[in-house]
Amino acid sequence: MAGAAIPLSEASNGSLLRISGIDVQGVLRRRLLDLGFVTGNTVEVLRRSPLGDPVAFRVSNTTIALRREESSLIYGELLGGEEA
Amino acid sequence: MESPHAIKGSDPLESLLAAARQLADKGAIRDEIVTGIYGVTAGICREAVSYQDKKKLSSTYKLDRIVTSKLWGFPIMLAGLGLVFWITIAGANYPSSWLASFFGWIEGYLTSGFTAVNAPAWLHGVLVLGLYRGTSWVISVMLPPMMIFFPVFALLENFGYLPRVAFNMDRLFKKSGGHGKQALTMSMGFGCNAAAILSTRIIESPRERMLAILTNNFVPCNGRWPTLILLSSLFMVGASARGALRTFSTALVLMGIVLVGITVTLTVSWVMSKTMLRGVPTHYTLELPPYRRPQIWKTIVRSSKEKSLNVLTRAIVVAAPAGILTWILGNVVIGGDSVLNHMAAFFDPFAQLLGLDGFIIMAFILGLPANEIVLPILLMGYMSSGAMVDVEGIGSIKELFLSHGWTWLTALNMMLFSLLHYPCGTTLVNIYKETESLKWAVLSAVIPLGIAIGVTFATAQIVRLLGWV
Amino acid sequence: MSHYTVAFAGNPNTGKSTLFNLLTGLRQHTGNWAGKTVTTAEGEFTHNQHVYRAVDLPGTYSLYSNSADEEAARDYIIFEQPVVTLVVLDATSLERNLNLALQVLEITGRAVVCINLIDEAKKLGISINLKAIARQLGVPVVAISARNQTGIGELLDQLERVATGAFAGKPLKITYSDEIEQGIAELLPLVEQTVGSRYPARWIALRLMDGDSSLLSSLKTHMGRSTSPAHKEVAGHGVTACH
Numbered sequence: 198m199a200g201a202a203i204p205l206s207e208a209s210n211g212s213l214l215r216i217s218g219i220d221v222q223g224v225l226r227r228r229l230l231d232l233g234f235v236t237g238n239t240v241e242v243l244r245r246s247p248l249g250d251p252v253a254f255r256v257s258n259t260t261i262a263l264r265r266e267e268s269s270l271i272y273g274e275l276l277g278g279e280e281a
Numbered sequence: 282m283e284s285p286h287a288i289k290g291s292d293p294l295e296s297l298l299a300a301a302r303q304l305a306d307k308g309a310i311r312d313e314i315v316t317g318i319y320g321v322t323a324g325i326c327r328e329a330v331s332y333q334d335k336k337k338l339s340s341t342y343k344l345d346r347i348v349t350s351k352l353w354g355f356p357i358m359l360a361g362l363g364l365v366f367w368i369t370i371a372g373a374n375y376p377s378s379w380l381a382s383f384f385g386w387i388e389g390y391l392t393s394g395f396t397a398v399n400a401p402a403w404l405h406g407v408l409v410l411g412l413y414r415g416t417s418w419v420i421s422v423m424l425p426p427m428m429i430f431f432p433v434f435a436l437l438e439n440f441g442y443l444p445r446v447a448f449n450m451d452r453l454f455k456k457s458g459g460h461g462k463q464a465l466t467m468s469m470g471f472g473c474n475a476a477a478i479l480s481t482r483i484i485e486s487p488r489e490r491m492l493a494i495l496t497n498n499f500v501p502c503n504g505r506w507p508t509l510i511l512l513s514s515l516f517m518v519g520a521s522a523r524g525a526l527r528t529f530s531t532a533l534v535l536m537g538i539v540l541v542g543i544t545v546t547l548t549v550s551w552v553m554s555k556t557m558l559r560g561v562p563t564h565y566t567l568e569l570p571p572y573r574r575p576q577i578w579k580t581i582v583r584s585s586k587e588k589s590l591n592v593l594t595r596a597i598v599v600a601a602p603a604g605i606l607t608w609i610l611g612n613v614v615i616g617g618d619s620v621l622n623h624m625a626a627f628f629d630p631f632a633q634l635l636g637l638d639g640f641i642i643m644a645f646i647l648g649l650p651a652n653e654i655v656l657p658i659l660l661m662g663y664m665s666s667g668a669m670v671d672v673e674g675i676g677s678i679k680e681l682f683l684s685h686g687w688t689w690l691t692a693l694n695m696m697l698f699s700l701l702h703y704p705c706g707t708t709l710v711n712i713y714k715e716t717e718s719l720k721w722a723v724l725s726a727v728i729p730l731g732i733a734i735g736v737t738f739a740t741a742q743i744v745r746l747l748g749w750v
Numbered sequence: 751m752s753h754y755t756v757a758f759a760g761n762p763n764t765g766k767s768t769l770f771n772l773l774t775g776l777r778q779h780t781g782n783w784a785g786k787t788v789t790t791a792e793g794e795f796t797h798n799q800h801v802y803r804a805v806d807l808p809g810t811y812s813l814y815s816n817s818a819d820e821e822a823a824r825d826y827i828i829f830e831q832p833v834v835t836l837v838v839l840d841a842t843s844l845e846r847n848l849n850l851a852l853q854v855l856e857i858t859g860r861a862v863v864c865i866n867l868i869d870e871a872k873k874l875g876i877s878i879n880l881k882a883i884a885r886q887l888g889v890p891v892v893a894i895s896a897r898n899q900t901g902i903g904e905l906l907d908q909l910e911r912v913a914t915g916a917f918a919g920k921p922l923k924i925t926y927s928d929e930i931e932q933g934i935a936e937l938l939p940l941v942e943q944t945v946g947s948r949y950p951a952r953w954i955a956l957r958l959m960d961g962d963s964s965l966l967s968s969l970k971t972h973m974g975r976s977t978s979p980a981h982k983e984v985a986g987h988g989v990t991a992c993h
Contacts, residue, residue: 233846311960323845326844338842573870
């Protein structure tokens, strides 16, 4: 199995995921798509803010920070890096 | 042309949309459109863009490992803030006193000139002691720190540090019900609250934007820096401190003031988001752009030219008439005392409760158009009332204050009042324009005023109770 | 001597404002975060005796009307119809940046794509085949560095070619899934019948299928306005006004 999809918020720093689905509608969905959170795209979990949240992600050669509220709705399959 | 969807009804556009809706299962269509575009982009990039080393790409973000780390994130932010203050205070000190003595030197000639042509004393008073002194004060006290603060801040901004601040602090804003980008609009407030109100447009949710607008005042703007810097260096730093130590301590006091402002910001945001501005937080996405070496000279020139001169011009435009007005108020005598003294006496009992005095309250009231002129009005008020002190150096200002019964509590509370009280007239006008609501414009003055009165009152009472002054 | 309007579009943090300042000399602060340029700024520059009126649109990630800024940028390109739309891209993240370029090209072929920060990209070991991109997009593509002022001459030359009509772009047309294409085909005649030929019908059909109601209200406003002959006044496009 290629690995079950987990929410991005659950992935540990340094892990690499391929986005498999986005469980959001409306403006936020549009925004996430614009920023490169598109199904099939690869995301790297970079680091967490000193206070634990938000988390910075590397996607389409840019760095985007998302709060848990958003990143828990984006699902991806682990590709490599550290195990979650 | 035959079409299955006939356009009928009174509004062709509406029926057009209806027809489109029939065709589309919206969510899926949207994804397919973006996926379509992404597919094309990816295809182009595959063909036209090649990477030597993917690892190298993230090198621009190396700094983030330190700047946003658990251990160093907040210390670096505080140190950075302190450093900006330190550079500003240390660098502005001498130029300020040079400018002050330069203007004092010119004033001597102006006075001789007026005497030579036998000009009436009131004319000399209005033009030289009112207008000229007021404006020259504003220039000599404000110009040097601005010429340092704005460029240094712009360099940090262009370097890309501010989004990291927003990243580090987001949790705090989220807990208080605000938006992470509030940290960015706050940073703008350090320069100018009126401009920061416009910058809150980057916050898309009206509720969170309103929080950012209401609390922006708690970040001291450029018009209040001179007051804060002067008072903290005169009263809040031990007399034994000299040179670098003195500058350092002043910077620390200023940081303390800024931290008070941030605390109040978070508290007010929290209270408002639990009461008048209830609602769920909207979505949050924040790009952390790559760090880029700022174009140092261009940034300095641009920010000096744009910001410093802009603010200075505004200050002078407001300060000049205020100087005249203050002089007139201080010299028109009714019933044996000047109007100014009458007014100050009227406010004095209330002001004393807050650890201030009537002149200070009056200066804040007359200073509504622009915070820059609060201190000049206060000085002119003191000077026109009794003992004429020749304000040349920073030291003589302290004497002037002491002769009016100042203690460190007076200075502290004036700083707190300056930090917390209502925003300037321009900012209020901007708030009204942006929110299109008189209610919120009024609230954004009343809420801070209430907090300012409450905080200074509590401070004064506690300090007196403990017998510290 | 002629006047051409050039709109500057681009993602945030692409150095769009740096380029704008460089060309117009209008000293406007450049920012480093999303939506820093909250109001559009205007300026003027001259090249080969042609005068260009430059309009700096808000930095946006897309033209899909997710925010007031995006609506402003979109409305300007569609309704004010600048002679040339200059799309400024960040060479170090073309994957994302190109999306905006494609969206612009769906609206207008009178565009020049300007890949900024090419020096940064080189430093990071990114090589970009401009010819390939230009061939695909069907409009001129120029690589520049606004801060080091390289490639600016070439950029202005290409701008001139598009502005004067010496170069007629054949913008890339994205072919969507069959389902969408079928929808577009059905809607197109209706759109043309309703809004006329002044606006890009295919693009509007696509947006309407996406349920973009803000576009609809913009269309209403502007079509109402177009009945009056003078429709050049632009609300809210003043130079940044603080103080």
